Each structure stands twice: as structure tokens, then as C-alpha cells.
Amino acid sequence: MKVTYKWLKDFVDIDDTPEKLADRLTEAGFEVEELIYQNSHLHDVKVGRIEKITKHPSADKLQICDVNLGESRAQIITAATNVFEGAVVPVSLPGADLVNGIKIQKSKLRGVDSEGMFCSGEELGIDDSYIDGASVDGILILPESFTLGEDIDKALGLDDVIYDINITPNRPDCMSVVGIAREVCAIYGKPFKVPNLSYKTSAEKVEDYLSVERKSEACLRYMAAVVKDVKIEKSPDFIRRRLFAVGIKAINTIVDLTNYVLIEMGQPMHAFDKSKIGGGKIVVRQANKGERLEVLNHNSYELSSDDLVIADSDKAMVIAGVIGGMDSAISASTKDAVIEAAVFDLKSVRLTSRRVGVRTDSSARFEKGVCFVSAEQGMNRFLSLIYELKLGTIVSGVIDEYTSKPKQREISCSCKQIWDILGLEIPQMDILKILTGLGLECKLENGVIRAYVPFMREDLENEYDLAEEVIRIYGYSAYDKLQTRLFENSVVTEGKLDDRTKLERKIKNSLVASGYYEVLNYSLCPPDICEKLNITDNRRFMIKIANPISEEISHLRSTMAHSLLTSIAYNISVGNKELSIFEAGRTYQPKQLPLTELPTETNFIGLASTEKDFYEFKGAVLNAVEQTGVKYSLLRSKQTYLHPGRSADVVDENENVVATFGQIHPLVAKNYDLPKQTMYGEINLDLLLPYLEKHFMVKPVSKFPIVERDLAIVVKEEIANSDLIAAIKSACGKLFYEVKLFDIYRSQSLGEGVKSLAYNIKLSDENKTLTDQEVTDVMARVIKALKFRYGASLR
Amino acid sequence: MIEQISGLREDAEKEIRLAQNKSELNAVRVKYLGKAGLLTQVLRGMREVSPEMRPKIGALVNEVRDSLEALFKEEESKFENLEMQQELSKSAIDITEPSKNSQRGALHPLSRVYETLIDTCVGLGFQVVDGPEVELDYYNFEALNVPKNHPARDMQDTFFVSDNILLRSQTSSVQARIMQKLKPPFKIISPGRVYRNDSDSTHSPVFHQLEGLVIDENVSMADLKAMLTALMRKTFGEETQIRFRPSFFPFTEPSVEVDVTCPICHGSGCRICKGTGFMELLGAGIVNPKVLEMGGIDSKKYRGFAFGFGVDRVAMVKDGIGDIRSMFRNDIRFLKQMK
The missing domain is CATH 1.20.1270 (Substrate Binding Domain Of Dnak; Chain:A; Domain 2)
Incomplete structure (x- = not known):
């Protein structure tokens, strides 16, 4: 929202400088995002008159001008062709620094001195809507009435200061000059200067000219007035200048006035050419399905029955609150005008504005909420300006259609309630003064405030709202020096981590210790990741975002694999070939599509590496899993994105796959452009949660010595180590203490398709020292078992 | 002899x-x-x-x-x-040869900052709770006093999955869920991932927040200030000061933006804080009584305060990371600096 310093001054006396005012507004919750001095590029530009023009002695296209600057004269050389003797022009002198970046200094042009430059409208930042001649391709020729030597910013009225203010959604009333001015009054404790709202009318009655039928409740109030014999011409300077300052192009008196009132009062206005209103009747109704309307942005829109329109007896004229139609608009030939000030349901305007894709200054205000009384204030202000500027004859009476007038809200609360919320004891009189300054009618009795809320402050409902009003005007700096003991008035509560965070930290720390770096990816992904990952199960069904930024991040990932492999691929592409990474995050699995209930979100830690071999990678995964107390076994993995012979699932006692790891499938390696031996794994945190704590039942350590035996056997390649270990364990029976594979050996002399495994077996008895005979017997049983079950031979 | x-x-x-x-x-x-x-x-x-x-x-x-x-x-x-x-x-050996057990990796800067923040809050009596990222419109907006088609919805560009289901745009969505679950008085924090339809050098469509909520019979803005001062001091150092500025959030009243003394220049003004000596880091306020009521808490008996902030930004400020996108780019040369 843009307002100007001078415009604000119409409604409140401001003693502070523009900068200080900006600070105070920001401190009160109206953040001034930009403070713009209109004249910041107009210094050293003055009004001058060309007294004499002579030809440049050595350049055909240049002319030497003798310029009268009132108290001084200057010689200026110009190439402009639209200048003439007697022309009054803007003259930029040495030191000037124009909007287009041109800096002026004394110079010589083909041997003749030039002390400056004449300016075009563009170089001053203005066009024809601001002053005639400002859009011509050449020098701006000023009216002869301008004072020679006057600074151009003063002469053109470009000496205001513009505030671009961020208005929070709870304060639609401040999308106006008067709204901001009321805040300024409260901040400085100054009175609000009420704008002139009075005017005189002719004797004719508005009912004789127009009737209004309000057929939809989406229109809360509809006011209409008639102005006869309107003067459609250029608006007076002050109107055009102010509209220019806030970024609105001046068009003609009536259109400019609607905009002026919109900015000043916050009330969107609309003006119709009365002769274009069929049947002399305005009907406020929902649009007919398929009804079309060509509007002021030169587009034509097809409307639906959800859209509210202002129509005449047979056709739509305006998309209510959004944009007016071409047909009924004010034009140079308009004789009588109908002026509208209305209040529409904010949701209706919002939905229509979104649906047709048109946002205007009107819709921006209506969709945030325009209050009931705003319409009459806007209408009165508009008509008083018509009267004051003599722009037409106002017909007596204003048509005013509405369902019911709102009641004024009353809030009653004690000062203590406000103090308790704020934790600060602001003096009662200050509270009273602040609320009164904001336009609330207040009574203070026995520490209790009864406040009547003005209609435009629909945001104020209870003591919390009043507390906020008080503190933002009193100043939040009151907290700067406040020393409060933490939670001195509160119950002591126990702080604790949730189990998932605990588990996630354990596993992350384990992976860091194994040499892995944590990465962070979006949980959003493109639609085709399951094809790339060779995934054929339910994870193919991913949740799609209805309004994605791009296809690349249009779905919610159903697996961590895409994220990790993409991070690896990125690193390889920038030359980081060796890396080991992990990521903690979620996957999202819909229970049905399209989604009717929330999906299952699963917490995973995914990991990947280009530098670790299968067994190193396995070590990292299992070390991480063993941070918990889970009892697991390893099975060949069924994950289709992994190499079927080089991958494993970590399965708990309930047959849940708590982790998966292995070399990626060659197809996946190809799809992601990764080395074949890239490893990927994932740990399902949610499935490991039940095992978060490790539980131990300690058995006493045997007092008797351990006996060790080494055993080297030869078996076929496909025999698994885990099976051999299980066989050794069971053959040892009660005497088993530990078994370790300490060597694997393959050679031509052993033969094709076989391997030699060497185990270190430890035996122990809790109750006695083992005899040689007992040990020999056990080892014989082991060898027999391995031979019988796995065809093992001794090496 | x-x-x-x-x-x-x-x-x-x-x-x-x-x-x-x-x-x-x-x-x-x-x-x-x-x-x-x-x-x-x-x-x-x-x-x-x-x-x-x-x-x-x-x-x-x-x-x-x-x-x-x-x-x-x-x-x-x-x-x-x-x-x-x-x-x-x-028998002396070269002690500078690399160690044989694998060298350590490192946590992401975000995780490290999260740990500090969470552990500090736990020490102050907060319990950590979690909530879904794919969320009902009700919890993300309506229960936070933002009805459908309310202008305050424009404050955040939200990703929708359906009319009624969205990707949460704020961890505040956990507030209403927790109010239905816990009996006051309580103090909770909820760390997590949030989503906004926005992407440039300072905005990421996916980022991380920490939400805090305290409900008790007698908490005030002064407690909020003391709490946030303690949290920010643990994060940025003991000299850190905070200040409030008025703001608007539909779910708090009064609402404030919280500025923290610039951790780079310690308040004297520098390029990072644009010479102000402060950085805008948090949003906070007293829980709007309507939100308490919607969560089934008696707003006549209990009052609450809430705060929330982007943790990515805290990590960036702390570690001198300029572009939020580098937090998600995962270049190992970036990550190795966190060792």
C-alpha cells in the first residue's frame, strides 16, 4: 500500500521528518518497506526560458541556446528539434543526476561550452498523464506561467515522499490514507482531521433516475448516486499528482476520482455511464452460467453462477468488486454518471478474482474485507469532491440497499488482564489514551475498560486484541530492558526427547563414525523415479502435488533411493568421485489414490557409497542397526533396485525388513549414470523403534579356560558362511563359546567353484576344564556335520 | 692376601x-x-x-x-x-599415515543446529513431539484461526494435494494436534520439515522449522521473551539480545517478529544484517484464545505462548552459509567442511 507524506498531512498534523515517521509506523506494526523521495533525481534541475537560439558554428544538428534561469543565465547546446525561442523548459545543470542515470557536468560540444542539458518528461520520470508534453520525443515544454529559476520538483509538484507500507491481513482498514492517518494520530497522540464529507444536491430525486435490486446476499450493501452533466476532462493537478505518486495513471475526472477515493478512503468505487444502463435499473445478482463480459483490461471472461455481477435489466456490466465492463464505462461522451459504492462478501470476490485471474486495487481491498460503513464514507467523500471541484450536478438522495446494519462491538476487560497477557504493567491512563487514540470510545472504571470498537476495526474482539493494540503503540521496546526469570509463574515440566529423535541420533552418529556424511534432499521428486529405480511394488503409487513448482519436484518420494542416488550422481558430475553419504528423511505412501486420508509417512535413514565394498558397507549398516537391541537375520534381498546376488535384507524376529542394503542393480546404475559397484541401503527407523533400548541379561563368565581350535575346510562357492557357522555352533552344543571366520582362500589348485574357509572355534565349559578327549570329540562332530550337511572337506 | x-x-x-x-x-x-x-x-x-x-x-x-x-x-x-x-x-613408524579404521564423516549443518536447539529446549522442560508433513487443511490452517478463503492464507504459498490435504506450510500444524492429546500445563517443541510454493536464493520449497508451544495458567509475553532469550543465547552466544517488533499471525495475539542481535557483528552493524545490528529470525506471540478453544483447552483458565522459526536460516547464519540452495545441493566438498 502506497501513501504519501503530504496526503497523510490532510488528516493529521505531523511534526516528525518523513524518515522518523517511517520508523514510528514500522514500530507500530506498519512496516515501511520503502521510503521514496519523488525528487531524489530532480536536484539541480530548474525552470528556464530559451531566450535566443543560434546555430552551432561547426555542427549542423546542434543549436546554441541562451537560457534565462531567473537570477542567472546559462548557455546550453541542444540537439533537440522541438525547442524554440521563448520556450519554457526543464534545465538540468552541473551536478544533476537524472532517473535514467545521466549525470550532468559542464562540457564542450564541438568547441563550444555547454552548461547543462534540457530534459524530456522521461528524464524527469513522468509522462503525459502527469503533465502535457511529457511523453513527446523531445524536450518537455512547460507552461509559460512557470517561475524561471524555480526548482523543477517544486514547479511540477514532485516533492512528496512516498511510503510503501506492508499492511498485514488483519488490517484491511489501513489499505487507505485515512487508515494510516488514524494510526499516525494514535502514535503521536494527535487528533484526526475528518475529511470533508458534505455536498449540496439538486432538487431532483435519485429514484426518478435509477432503481437498484439486490438479488444476492454476496452483496452486503449497495449504494448508488447519480451525477448529472458530469465534466469529463483532465483532473485538477492535485488529484493527478497524488495518483501519480501512488502509481495510478490519471485518465479523466470521474475515473480519477474513483481511484482517489479508493486510495484515500479505502473504498472501491465504480462509475457507470448512465445512458448505458439498460432499463435504468441496476441488478446485483449471481452471473448466469456462461454469461460473458468484456471488461476494461480488454479481455472477455466467461462467468459462472459463483460469480457476482452488477447488471442492468438484461446484461452484466461489472464483475462485482473485481473489474468493470467496457460497455458501461465512463467515456468522453458520458453525460450523466451513476456512482457505486458497495460492500461485497470477501470470499465471493476472492474466489472470482482467482478464477478469472484478474486482480485489481478493488479486488485487493474487497477480498481482505471492506467494512459496512466504508461504503457511505466513500460515497460521501466522492460526492463532496464532485461538489467541491464542480464536476457535475448531484441528484438528491443515495440509493442504499442492504440486509442489516451491523452492531457496534463492545469489549470489556480489566487492565490487569492486559497486564497479565503482556507481563508488563502499563499505566492505566496510558492504556486509555492509546485505545482512545485508535478511535475506540472507552470508559475506565475501577480498573475495567469498556471499549466500543469502530466498525472498521473488525479485527478487535477481545482482551488479547486490546493488549496488542496497547503494546504496539506503547512500544515493544518496553521489553528490551525487562528482566524476567524464566517460567517463574509456571509449573515445572519434564523435558524429553521423543523416541524417534533418540533413535535417529544414535543411528546418525553410528554412520558418521563409519565415515558417512549427512546430506539433505527435498522429499519431492519427479514422477518417474520408480521406473528409474526398477521399483514395481506399491511404491509406484506416489502422491502428486496439485500445484507443483516444476515437474522435477511434483511428487512426494516413496523411497529414499532416488534422493541418495541423485546426490551421488551430482557429486560425480562435479568431480567428487569417492563419497559415502546418508540422509534421514521420510517416504510417503498413499493408502489410496486420489488421497482421501493422510498417507503413511515412514522415517528412514538411507545411505549410499561409491567407495566402500559390499562388506564395508554391510558393516556400516549393521553397526547402525546394532545401535538398537534388535535381533535380526540376513536374507537375500527382494528389492528390485538392488543386485539380486549382492544385496541383503535385515529381518527382525517378526519378519519385518528393518534394513536393506547392497550393490545397486546394473539397470539402476545405468539410469542414474552411476558406477556399477555403487552401494545403497536404507534403515527403517519406525520398524526399529520398538528396539530402541538394549536389554541385557548378564550370564556369569566361566572360571575355566577357553580352548581354541582352528579348522580349515573346502566347500562349494554357493555354501553360505552363515550356514556353516550355524552348523558349527550346533555341533559344538553346550561347549560352544565363539566361532570366527578368519580366512577365505580361493586358488586354482583348490579347483573351480570352491573356496576354503578357515574358522577359529572357541570352546568352554562353565563347570570344569575341558579335557583333550572332549575337545577332540567335539571337533570330530563339527567336521562330520560340515561334511554331511555341506559336503565340506578338510583342507 | x-x-x-x-x-x-x-x-x-x-x-x-x-x-x-x-x-x-x-x-x-x-x-x-x-x-x-x-x-x-x-x-x-x-x-x-x-x-x-x-x-x-x-x-x-x-x-x-x-x-x-x-x-x-x-x-x-x-x-x-x-x-x-x-x-x-x-621400530618407530610414521604416525602421519592415515588411520585404518574408516575416518569419521559429519552431520549436516542443519542437524547440528537442530541438536543444540532441541537439547536446550529439553533442558528448559520441553518435550519433543512430531507430526505429519502431509497434513489436513484443518490442522495447518483452520484450527489455527485461518478459515478457508481467509486473506491470511495469502501469507504462505501452500502446496496442495487435494482440497482438504496439503503439505504443511508450518510446523504450527502440530499445535492443534498436541492440544487434543496433552492436558495442560505442558511445554512442547516440534521440529520438522515444511513446504512452500516458493523458490529462490533465500527461499526453498522445502525447509525446516522448530515450533514451540507453552500452555499454562499464567504465562505472558515476558515469559516468551525470557524463553527466547535463553534459547538464542545457547544458540548464538551469551551476549545475544533479542527484541520484539509488532507483527501479525492469525494464531497469536499479540503477535511479534523477534529480532536477534546479529551473530556476525554482535550488534554493531554489518553487511549481513544490513547495518541494523539485528536479524529477524522468529515469529512468536501469545496463543490466540480461539486457537486454544478449537484445541479443546479452556481459554479462560489457560494461556499460552508459541514461537516458530526457520532452522535452515539459523544454521546458515551460524555457519556463514550464503545460499539456502547449497544446504540441499549436497556437494561433498561443502559437507566435508562440517567435520
Whole structure:
């Protein structure tokens, strides 16, 4: 929202400088995002008159001008062709620094001195809507009435200061000059200067000219007035200048006035050419399905029955609150005008504005909420300006259609309630003064405030709202020096981590210790990741975002694999070939599509590496899993994105796959452009949660010595180590203490398709020292078992 | 004979000192103290000594033997020490070769900051709770006093999955869920991932927040200030100050933006804080009583405060990371700097 310093001054006396005012507004919750001095590029530009023009002695296209600057004269050389003797022009002198970046200094042009430059409208930042001649391709020729030597910013009225203010959604009333001015009054404790709202009318009655039928409740109030014999011409300077300052192009008196009132009062206005209103009747109704309307942005829109329109007896004229139609608009030939000030349901305007894709200054205000009384204030202000500027004859009476007038809200609360919320004891009189300054009618009795809320402050409902009003005007700096003991008035509560965070930290720390770096990816992904990952199960069904930024991040990932492999691929592409990474995050699995209930979100830690071999990678995964107390076994993995012979699932006692790891499938390696031996794994945190704590039942350590035996056997390649270990364990029976594979050996002399495994077996008895005979017997049983079950031979 | 013994002693002591190594020393020992050693032979000659002199001579020989033995031991340990030294220096290895167990990796800067923030809050009596990222419109908006089609919805560009289901745009969505679950008084924080339809050098469509909510009978804006001061001091250092500025959030009233003294210049003004000495980091306020009521909490009895902020930004400020996108780019050269 843009307002100007001078415009604000119409409604409140401001003693502070523009900068200080900006600070105070920001401190009160109206953040001034930009403070713009209109004249910041107009210094050293003055009004001058060309007294004499002579030809440049050595350049055909240049002319030497003798310029009268009132108290001084200057010689200026110009190439402009639209200048003439007697022309009054803007003259930029040495030191000037124009909007287009041109800096002026004394110079010589083909041997003749030039002390400056004449300016075009563009170089001053203005066009024809601001002053005639400002859009011509050449020098701006000023009216002869301008004072020679006057600074151009003063002469053109470009000496205001513009505030671009961020208005929070709870304060639609401040999308106006008067709204901001009321805040300024409260901040400085100054009175609000009420704008002139009075005017005189002719004797004719508005009912004789127009009737209004309000057929939809989406229109809360509809006011209409008639102005006869309107003067459609250029608006007076002050109107055009102010509209220019806030970024609105001046068009003609009536259109400019609607905009002026919109900015000043916050009330969107609309003006119709009365002769274009069929049947002399305005009907406020929902649009007919398929009804079309060509509007002021030169587009034509097809409307639906959800859209509210202002129509005449047979056709739509305006998309209510959004944009007016071409047909009924004010034009140079308009004789009588109908002026509208209305209040529409904010949701209706919002939905229509979104649906047709048109946002205007009107819709921006209506969709945030325009209050009931705003319409009459806007209408009165508009008509008083018509009267004051003599722009037409106002017909007596204003048509005013509405369902019911709102009641004024009353809030009653004690000062203590406000103090308790704020934790600060602001003096009662200050509270009273602040609320009164904001336009609330207040009574203070026995520490209790009864406040009547003005209609435009629909945001104020209870003591919390009043507390906020008080503190933002009193100043939040009151907290700067406040020393409060933490939670001195509160119950002591126990702080604790949730189990998932605990588990996630354990596993992350384990992976860091194994040499892995944590990465962070979006949980959003493109639609085709399951094809790339060779995934054929339910994870193919991913949740799609209805309004994605791009296809690349249009779905919610159903697996961590895409994220990790993409991070690896990125690193390889920038030359980081060796890396080991992990990521903690979620996957999202819909229970049905399209989604009717929330999906299952699963917490995973995914990991990947280009530098670790299968067994190193396995070590990292299992070390991480063993941070918990889970009892697991390893099975060949069924994950289709992994190499079927080089991958494993970590399965708990309930047959849940708590982790998966292995070399990626060659197809996946190809799809992601990764080395074949890239490893990927994932740990399902949610499935490991039940095992978060490790539980131990300690058995006493045997007092008797351990006996060790080494055993080297030869078996076929496909025999698994885990099976051999299980066989050794069971053959040892009660005497088993530990078994370790300490060597694997393959050679031509052993033969094709076989391997030699060497185990270190430890035996122990809790109750006695083992005899040689007992040990020999056990080892014989082991060898027999391995031979019988796995065809093992001794090496 | 006494002279002979003294002479042997002197000779032996001289030879012990002259020995260059353990074997030379051993030869000297054999020469004097061995079975056929010179001193042993003296004892053998005792037969020729008068009986009254024998005890005297015997004592003298024993004394000399003991003293020589001590000397041998002393010299011997010198050689042993020397040998040990030589052995040690010979077996020295290059301690700068890389360690064999894998080298450590590192946590992402975001995780490290989360740990500090969460542990500080836990120490202040907060319990950590979690909520879904794919969320019902109700919890993300309606229960936070943002009805459908409310202008405040424009404050955040939200990703929708369906009319009623969205990707949460704020961890505040956990507030209403937790109010339905826990009985006040309580203090909770909820860390997590949030989503907005926005992407440039300061906005990421996916980022992380930490939400805090305290419900008790008598908490105020002053408690909020004390709490956030404590949290920010643990995060940015003990000199950190915070200040409030008015703001608007539909779910708090009053609402404030919270500025924190710039951790780079400590408040004197620098390029990072645009010369203000402060950085806008958090949003906070007193929980709007409507939100308490929607969460099933008696707003006449209880009051609450809430705060929330982007944790990515805190990590970036703390670690001097300029572009939020580098937090998600995962370049290992970036991550290795966090070791």
C-alpha cells in the first residue's frame, strides 16, 4: 500500500521528518518497506526560458541556446528539434543526476561550452498523464506561467515522499490514507482531521433516475448516486499528482476520482455511464452460467453462477468488486454518471478474482474485507469532491440497499488482564489514551475498560486484541530492558526427547563414525523415479502435488533411493568421485489414490557409497542397526533396485525388513549414470523403534579356560558362511563359546567353484576344564556335520 | 692376601667400566665371579690362611663380591636400557599415515543446529513431539484461526494435494494436534520439515522449522521473551539480545517478529544484517484464545505462548552459509567442511 507524506498531512498534523515517521509506523506494526523521495533525481534541475537560439558554428544538428534561469543565465547546446525561442523548459545543470542515470557536468560540444542539458518528461520520470508534453520525443515544454529559476520538483509538484507500507491481513482498514492517518494520530497522540464529507444536491430525486435490486446476499450493501452533466476532462493537478505518486495513471475526472477515493478512503468505487444502463435499473445478482463480459483490461471472461455481477435489466456490466465492463464505462461522451459504492462478501470476490485471474486495487481491498460503513464514507467523500471541484450536478438522495446494519462491538476487560497477557504493567491512563487514540470510545472504571470498537476495526474482539493494540503503540521496546526469570509463574515440566529423535541420533552418529556424511534432499521428486529405480511394488503409487513448482519436484518420494542416488550422481558430475553419504528423511505412501486420508509417512535413514565394498558397507549398516537391541537375520534381498546376488535384507524376529542394503542393480546404475559397484541401503527407523533400548541379561563368565581350535575346510562357492557357522555352533552344543571366520582362500589348485574357509572355534565349559578327549570329540562332530550337511572337506 | 683381594677389586671395577656391551660385561663377571673366577679362587686359597684371619678374609671377599655384583647389575641395566632405546627407535613408524579404521564423516549443518536447539529446549522442560508433513487443511490452517478463503492464507504459498490435504506450510500444524492429546500445563517443541510454493536464493520449497508451544495458567509475553532469550543465547552466544517488533499471525495475539542481535557483528552493524545490528529470525506471540478453544483447552483458565522459526536460516547464519540452495545441493566438498 502506497501513501504519501503530504496526503497523510490532510488528516493529521505531523511534526516528525518523513524518515522518523517511517520508523514510528514500522514500530507500530506498519512496516515501511520503502521510503521514496519523488525528487531524489530532480536536484539541480530548474525552470528556464530559451531566450535566443543560434546555430552551432561547426555542427549542423546542434543549436546554441541562451537560457534565462531567473537570477542567472546559462548557455546550453541542444540537439533537440522541438525547442524554440521563448520556450519554457526543464534545465538540468552541473551536478544533476537524472532517473535514467545521466549525470550532468559542464562540457564542450564541438568547441563550444555547454552548461547543462534540457530534459524530456522521461528524464524527469513522468509522462503525459502527469503533465502535457511529457511523453513527446523531445524536450518537455512547460507552461509559460512557470517561475524561471524555480526548482523543477517544486514547479511540477514532485516533492512528496512516498511510503510503501506492508499492511498485514488483519488490517484491511489501513489499505487507505485515512487508515494510516488514524494510526499516525494514535502514535503521536494527535487528533484526526475528518475529511470533508458534505455536498449540496439538486432538487431532483435519485429514484426518478435509477432503481437498484439486490438479488444476492454476496452483496452486503449497495449504494448508488447519480451525477448529472458530469465534466469529463483532465483532473485538477492535485488529484493527478497524488495518483501519480501512488502509481495510478490519471485518465479523466470521474475515473480519477474513483481511484482517489479508493486510495484515500479505502473504498472501491465504480462509475457507470448512465445512458448505458439498460432499463435504468441496476441488478446485483449471481452471473448466469456462461454469461460473458468484456471488461476494461480488454479481455472477455466467461462467468459462472459463483460469480457476482452488477447488471442492468438484461446484461452484466461489472464483475462485482473485481473489474468493470467496457460497455458501461465512463467515456468522453458520458453525460450523466451513476456512482457505486458497495460492500461485497470477501470470499465471493476472492474466489472470482482467482478464477478469472484478474486482480485489481478493488479486488485487493474487497477480498481482505471492506467494512459496512466504508461504503457511505466513500460515497460521501466522492460526492463532496464532485461538489467541491464542480464536476457535475448531484441528484438528491443515495440509493442504499442492504440486509442489516451491523452492531457496534463492545469489549470489556480489566487492565490487569492486559497486564497479565503482556507481563508488563502499563499505566492505566496510558492504556486509555492509546485505545482512545485508535478511535475506540472507552470508559475506565475501577480498573475495567469498556471499549466500543469502530466498525472498521473488525479485527478487535477481545482482551488479547486490546493488549496488542496497547503494546504496539506503547512500544515493544518496553521489553528490551525487562528482566524476567524464566517460567517463574509456571509449573515445572519434564523435558524429553521423543523416541524417534533418540533413535535417529544414535543411528546418525553410528554412520558418521563409519565415515558417512549427512546430506539433505527435498522429499519431492519427479514422477518417474520408480521406473528409474526398477521399483514395481506399491511404491509406484506416489502422491502428486496439485500445484507443483516444476515437474522435477511434483511428487512426494516413496523411497529414499532416488534422493541418495541423485546426490551421488551430482557429486560425480562435479568431480567428487569417492563419497559415502546418508540422509534421514521420510517416504510417503498413499493408502489410496486420489488421497482421501493422510498417507503413511515412514522415517528412514538411507545411505549410499561409491567407495566402500559390499562388506564395508554391510558393516556400516549393521553397526547402525546394532545401535538398537534388535535381533535380526540376513536374507537375500527382494528389492528390485538392488543386485539380486549382492544385496541383503535385515529381518527382525517378526519378519519385518528393518534394513536393506547392497550393490545397486546394473539397470539402476545405468539410469542414474552411476558406477556399477555403487552401494545403497536404507534403515527403517519406525520398524526399529520398538528396539530402541538394549536389554541385557548378564550370564556369569566361566572360571575355566577357553580352548581354541582352528579348522580349515573346502566347500562349494554357493555354501553360505552363515550356514556353516550355524552348523558349527550346533555341533559344538553346550561347549560352544565363539566361532570366527578368519580366512577365505580361493586358488586354482583348490579347483573351480570352491573356496576354503578357515574358522577359529572357541570352546568352554562353565563347570570344569575341558579335557583333550572332549575337545577332540567335539571337533570330530563339527567336521562330520560340515561334511554331511555341506559336503565340506578338510583342507 | 688382603692386598690381593683389594687389587682384584680395583681391577674388576676398572674392567666393568671398560666393558662396551652386555657380553663384554658378562665376560668380566665370569673372569672374577665365575666358578673358576679370580675371586672364587681366592676363597679356594683360604686353606692357607690362618684360622683367626679366615673370618675376616671371608667377610672381605663376600663384601667385595656383593659390591661387584651390584656394580654388574647397574652396568647391565644401563646396557639393557640402551638396547631398549635402540630397539624403540628402530621400530618407530610414521604416525602421519592415515588411520585404518574408516575416518569419521559429519552431520549436516542443519542437524547440528537442530541438536543444540532441541537439547536446550529439553533442558528448559520441553518435550519433543512430531507430526505429519502431509497434513489436513484443518490442522495447518483452520484450527489455527485461518478459515478457508481467509486473506491470511495469502501469507504462505501452500502446496496442495487435494482440497482438504496439503503439505504443511508450518510446523504450527502440530499445535492443534498436541492440544487434543496433552492436558495442560505442558511445554512442547516440534521440529520438522515444511513446504512452500516458493523458490529462490533465500527461499526453498522445502525447509525446516522448530515450533514451540507453552500452555499454562499464567504465562505472558515476558515469559516468551525470557524463553527466547535463553534459547538464542545457547544458540548464538551469551551476549545475544533479542527484541520484539509488532507483527501479525492469525494464531497469536499479540503477535511479534523477534529480532536477534546479529551473530556476525554482535550488534554493531554489518553487511549481513544490513547495518541494523539485528536479524529477524522468529515469529512468536501469545496463543490466540480461539486457537486454544478449537484445541479443546479452556481459554479462560489457560494461556499460552508459541514461537516458530526457520532452522535452515539459523544454521546458515551460524555457519556463514550464503545460499539456502547449497544446504540441499549436497556437494561433498561443502559437507566435508562440517567435520
